[in-house]
Amino acid sequence: MITAQELDSSHETRSQTPVLQAKRLVKTFGRVVGLDGVSLELFPGEVLAIIGDNGAGKSTLVKCLTGAEIPDEGEILLDGKPVTFKRPQDARDAGIETVYQNLAVSPALDVASNLFLGREVRKRGILGSLLRMLDTRRMRDEARAELLELGITTLQDVTVPVENLSGGQRQAVAVARSATFGSKVVVLDEPTAALGVRESKQVLELVRNLRDRGVPVIMISHNMPHVFEIADRIHIQRLGKRAATITPQSHSMTDAVAIMTGATQG
Amino acid sequence: MTHDLPENPSARTAEIAGSPATASLDLASEFLSRRTPLGRVRNVLHRYPAISPAVVLALSIIVFGMLNERFLAPANLSLITQQVAVVGTLAVAQTLIILTAGIDLSVGAVMVMASMFIAQTAVKNGLPGPLALVAGLVVGLAAGAFNGWFVTRLKLPPFIVTLGTLNIFVALTLLYSNGATVRGDDMPPLLTATGNLLPLGEVSITYGVIIMLVLYVVVAFSLSKTAWGRHVYAVGDDKEAARLAGIRVNRVLLSVYLAAGAILAIGAWIQIGRANAASPNAGVDLNLDSITAVVIGGTSLFGGRGAVWGSLLGALIVGVFRNGLALAGLDVLYQTLAVGVLIIVAVAVDQWIRKVRK
Numbered sequence: 001m002i003t004a005q006e007l008d009s010s011h012e013t014r015s016q017t018p019v020l021q022a023k024r025l026v027k028t029f030g031r032v033v034g035l036d037g038v039s040l041e042l043f044p045g046e047v048l049a050i051i052g053d054n055g056a057g058k059s060t061l062v063k064c065l066t067g068a069e070i071p072d073e074g075e076i077l078l079d080g081k082p083v084t085f086k087r088p089q090d091a092r093d094a095g096i097e098t099v100y101q102n103l104a105v106s107p108a109l110d111v112a113s114n115l116f117l118g119r120e121v122r123k124r125g126i127l128g129s130l131l132r133m134l135d136t137r138r139m140r141d142e143a144r145a146e147l148l149e150l151g152i153t154t155l156q157d158v159t160v161p162v163e164n165l166s167g168g169q170r171q172a173v174a175v176a177r178s179a180t181f182g183s184k185v186v187v188l189d190e191p192t193a194a195l196g197v198r199e200s201k202q203v204l205e206l207v208r209n210l211r212d213r214g215v216p217v218i219m220i221s222h223n224m225p226h227v228f229e230i231a232d233r234i235h236i237q238r239l240g241k242r243a244a245t246i247t248p249q250s251h252s253m254t255d256a257v258a259i260m261t262g263a264t265q266g
Numbered sequence: 267m268t269h270d271l272p273e274n275p276s277a278r279t280a281e282i283a284g285s286p287a288t289a290s291l292d293l294a295s296e297f298l299s300r301r302t303p304l305g306r307v308r309n310v311l312h313r314y315p316a317i318s319p320a321v322v323l324a325l326s327i328i329v330f331g332m333l334n335e336r337f338l339a340p341a342n343l344s345l346i347t348q349q350v351a352v353v354g355t356l357a358v359a360q361t362l363i364i365l366t367a368g369i370d371l372s373v374g375a376v377m378v379m380a381s382m383f384i385a386q387t388a389v390k391n392g393l394p395g396p397l398a399l400v401a402g403l404v405v406g407l408a409a410g411a412f413n414g415w416f417v418t419r420l421k422l423p424p425f426i427v428t429l430g431t432l433n434i435f436v437a438l439t440l441l442y443s444n445g446a447t448v449r450g451d452d453m454p455p456l457l458t459a460t461g462n463l464l465p466l467g468e469v470s471i472t473y474g475v476i477i478m479l480v481l482y483v484v485v486a487f488s489l490s491k492t493a494w495g496r497h498v499y500a501v502g503d504d505k506e507a508a509r510l511a512g513i514r515v516n517r518v519l520l521s522v523y524l525a526a527g528a529i530l531a532i533g534a535w536i537q538i539g540r541a542n543a544a545s546p547n548a549g550v551d552l553n554l555d556s557i558t559a560v561v562i563g564g565t566s567l568f569g570g571r572g573a574v575w576g577s578l579l580g581a582l583i584v585g586v587f588r589n590g591l592a593l594a595g596l597d598v599l600y601q602t603l604a605v606g607v608l609i610i611v612a613v614a615v616d617q618w619i620r621k622v623r624k
Contacts, residue, residue, distance in 0.1 A: 068510070088509070088510055088512060089512040089514075092512050098510070104504075104506070104507040104508075104510035104511050105507060105511075106499065106500040106503045106504055106507055106508065106511070106570070107503055107504065107570075108499060108503045108570045108571050109496065109500060109503070113496055117496065117500055117508075117511040117512075117513070118497075118511045118512035118513050119512070120493035120496060131487075131491075131492075132492045132493070132494070133491045133492065134491055134492060134493060136491075161312075161313070164309075
């Protein structure tokens with residue numbers, strides 16, 4: 001039987017430092033242990049999928065990496081340097097962008113406003129400094145350019161309120177926002193949940209574009225075919241621990257499900 | 267994700283949580299809301315929430331103008347704007363708070379408290395006019411900070427907080443003033459200057475009305491052209507989403523309650539000019555009138571949707587109805603009845619508009 005440590009040691013032989021690394025994270029909620037000493041490495045230019053049964057600690061792990069939760073113990077390293085995130089904004093300032101499962105978009109605001117929500121661009125000169133006026137046109141132009149660059153062709157009009165969009169389009173807005181500002185890492189929580197086949201394909205295409213731009217991606221997903229289609233490596237959570245890290249080449253979907261459910265031990 | 271299953275049998279085992287197939291529902295509602303003429307109207311109203319109150323105001327002015335020719339006389343129209351000045355100002359503060367999905371039952375009480383402080387510090391303590399106004403501003407800001415502190419730190423619902431502070435502020439005002447009215451003639455002229463008339467041709471409006479309009483311009487600008495405004499909408503729309511987008515939700519909420527407090531202090535100044543007095547009993551019930559103006563103006567009580575101009579239209583609609591029905595010779599009870607109907611219709615329309623996508 002191969003233990004998780006042995007599996008993971010294969011990556012320490014890589015010459016690269018991980019862009020993002022978690023060491024033995026522990027997070028408890030009262031008597032419930034969410035994370036029980038989880039480690040994770042994300043290397044440059046890869047898509048790392050995190051899979052696991054409900055309650056395995058996927059979301060808690062990602063929340064700790066993105067500042068939405070503060071781990072009780074353990075260490076997070078960004079480019080090899082220890083970091084502490086007290087709020088989501090801290091992680092964001094450090095270059096880690098997250099697309100949450102419940103889609104952190106404001107339905108009544110338009111596409112461009114959502115892309116720039118929380119980091120609006122002010123006009124130059126006195127209008128911006130004294131009257132604090134927003135440069136709406138510039139934000140719209142940049143939003144259009146960004147969507148075009150990411151290959152999102154389904155969003156023609158950036159002045160439409162987000163609530164008028166379909167689920168896939170909303171997801172595209174959320175991913176585009178993370179891509180615009182995620183300089184180091186983009187984290188996607190269930191990006192294809194609740195999407196149809198065609199829309200899922202578009203979002204996966206978007207993830208691929210992100211990786212090709214050199215931004216490593218962490219993606220939580222329940223959808224095995226999607227994971228095996230897009231991931232370079234797969235981190236399997238089970239009962240608050242890392243059960244194994246596999247690759248789509250080394251294991252089949254059935255193997256992954258078996259590790260995930262505890263039928264085999266990696 | 268039912269589409270996936272026939273394609274890929276292994277998806278069945280992988281789909282542990284099972285995702286709802288909302289995509290087809292989305293398509294259906296999209297179809298319904300885009301294709302019917304009614305759906306198109308709804309989409310337009312959804313995008314520009316001030317349209318419906320503007321239409322109601324225009325129609326009511328036309329109808330009341332036909333019922334009684336005195337209604338459209340310049341003197342009468344000026345009177346309506348003067349009657350609306352105080353409620354219209356409180357409605358600015360109320361709009362800000364309702365946009366954050368809150369509600370402020372204490373606006374009238376804060377306004378009265380500030381007006382008593384302005385009057386008393388000037389008359390009893392002999393403060394010059396400008397300093398008395400500053401004292402009122404401090405009282406308004408303190409009241410706003412008090413409300414905001416309970417809402418952001420103790421996470422109490424704004425309805426409960428302001429129901430409590432409504433009573434607290436009323437009691438404090440009566441204790442402070444001994445229940446006595448201060449006459450405007452005893453005050454420095456600056457304090458009652460908001461009631462002075464500025465003749466503009468045949469129409470004459472008070473300085474209080476101009477101050478109210480300036481407040482609308484400033485708040486409308488802040489809401490639509492600054493990041494702060496976007497954040498106010500985002501917080502009211504979906505607090506958690508706003509937090510995850512990196513907005514400091516509590517800071518935004520507190521700033522809204524402070525801004526409301528400052529606006530209410532200005533409202534106190536306008537009220538002193540309008541009544542030519544500061545009375546501890548006048549205007550406490552303006553809280554409901556301000557909510558009425560905001561709701562009729564198309565701002566949603568659920569937050570995140572609406573515009574401050576709508577509240578001015580809402581306040582004007584109420585003023586026009588009361589004035590027009592009075593001129594038509596109807597009993598004052600019918601004015602109240604009409605306002606009640608307006609509120610229910612406005613909220614019903616809001617609910618219908620919000621069904622565009624849910």
